[in-house]
Amino acid sequence: MEIIFSSGPTLQRAIQHVPSRYDTAASRPRIALRCLLSAVLAVAAGLASLRAEAHPVRVRPPAIVVGVPPGTLSTVLNDVLWRPFIRNTHQRVTAVIWDGTLSTLRQKPGAARHNWSLLLVEDEVAQAGCRDGVFLASEAVASAAQDSTACYSAGPSLDFALAWDTSRFHGTPNWADFWDVARHPGKRGLRADPRSTLEVALLSDGVPPDAVYRVLSTPEGLDHAFRRLNQLRPYIVWWTTSTEAIRILTTGAALMGMAATVDVLATNAASPNPGFGLLPSPLFRVNYDWVIPSDTARGIAAARGLRTWATAPEQKNALTLRLSGTQDGEMAQIIRTGPGIPHFLPPLPLNNAFWHDHLPAIEERFRQWMSEH
Numbered sequence: 001m002e003i004i005f006s007s008g009p010t011l012q013r014a015i016q017h018v019p020s021r022y023d024t025a026a027s028r029p030r031i032a033l034r035c036l037l038s039a040v041l042a043v044a045a046g047l048a049s050l051r052a053e054a055h056p057v058r059v060r061p062p063a064i065v066v067g068v069p070p071g072t073l074s075t076v077l078n079d080v081l082w083r084p085f086i087r088n089t090h091q092r093v094t095a096v097i098w099d100g101t102l103s104t105l106r107q108k109p110g111a112a113r114h115n116w117s118l119l120l121v122e123d124e125v126a127q128a129g130c131r132d133g134v135f136l137a138s139e140a141v142a143s144a145a146q147d148s149t150a151c152y153s154a155g156p157s158l159d160f161a162l163a164w165d166t167s168r169f170h171g172t173p174n175w176a177d178f179w180d181v182a183r184h185p186g187k188r189g190l191r192a193d194p195r196s197t198l199e200v201a202l203l204s205d206g207v208p209p210d211a212v213y214r215v216l217s218t219p220e221g222l223d224h225a226f227r228r229l230n231q232l233r234p235y236i237v238w239w240t241t242s243t244e245a246i247r248i249l250t251t252g253a254a255l256m257g258m259a260a261t262v263d264v265l266a267t268n269a270a271s272p273n274p275g276f277g278l279l280p281s282p283l284f285r286v287n288y289d290w291v292i293p294s295d296t297a298r299g300i301a302a303a304r305g306l307r308t309w310a311t312a313p314e315q316k317n318a319l320t321l322r323l324s325g326t327q328d329g330e331m332a333q334i335i336r337t338g339p340g341i342p343h344f345l346p347p348l349p350l351n352n353a354f355w356h357d358h359l360p361a362i363e364e365r366f367r368q369w370m371s372e373h
Helices: 028-054 072-089 123-131 139-145 175-179 194-203 209-216 219-235 242-250 261-269 300-310 313-324 330-334 352-372
Strands: 064-068 093-097 118-122 153-165 188-191 236-239 256-260 276-278 284-291
Touching: 064 072, 064 300, 072 093, 072 153, 072 261, 072 300, 072 313, 118 123, 118 300, 123 284, 123 352, 153 242, 153 261, 153 300, 153 313, 175 194, 175 219, 188 194, 188 242, 194 209, 194 219, 194 284, 194 352, 209 219, 209 352, 219 236, 219 352, 236 242, 242 256, 242 261, 256 261, 261 276, 261 313, 300 313
Parallel strands: 064 093, 064 118, 188 236, 188 256
Antiparallel strands: 118 284, 153 256, 153 276, 153 284
């Protein structure tokens, strides 16, 4: 006797039994029972296989984890980059806030950093991390740049400007007014970093924007900048992130401060009575880059795919419009102009070449100065 299940390709011959002259009456019930049991098992296996074919199990790929700076920039990235990417690819993206420092990346193994697929870092951090092997080298980028350490792709930029509380200061201050606490009493918010802080110290004393780095490159110019900081030191409220910078202003902890223009625009947009002004020139531009941690435990191919998406012309243009405040004319609405205020000038990028050569020595002096004052 032969039993064959033909309901699907996954159901095979269940059992084959050919009666023979050795069969006895006593053995036939046992044989029949074995046949029946084998048939039942075969049917069950076949049905399970059919269900698996009809409803295959889908394994969701892990989310691409992106480390981004805090503040409005994170919100803009979510709106302009991550949501459209998820919608178009059905690949999950999880954005996490981090402090943007190499020291965090150099934590002992097992720290949360090993879950990061992609990071957004300042130019100087990207260059230092590539040099030290902290970030994954990109063959395409390295080949184009003829530099085996190149491993980053250009990301968005943030502009920083002098911002002030318009309810407490009527008019348009400049960097000289920022330093003049006798005429304009109140605290001042500045970045706890020599980058941008030393530049505005020189601007406050009449050094033209195009001469700032030439002056800072000399011992006399560096002394000049630190002397200016000495004059303002008792009135400074320090910040390390753009979120802290805007909070210092919104909480009334300072009358004026350097802050990211996108954060000031977002703060004003959320209030029926915009309360903060921005000095149109000069703007200080901080450039960011996309990098992949060299020891990432996530999929490198997925991280590179997301980086390619983020740096595509369409996404970059949309991101620039949102961050510059020109998309809806917010920047033009908020800038307060008056007598003696120059026309809108291009932003002054932080000079990466200068800081690459001088940051270690200047940063050590800056930290020493802060500890003594």
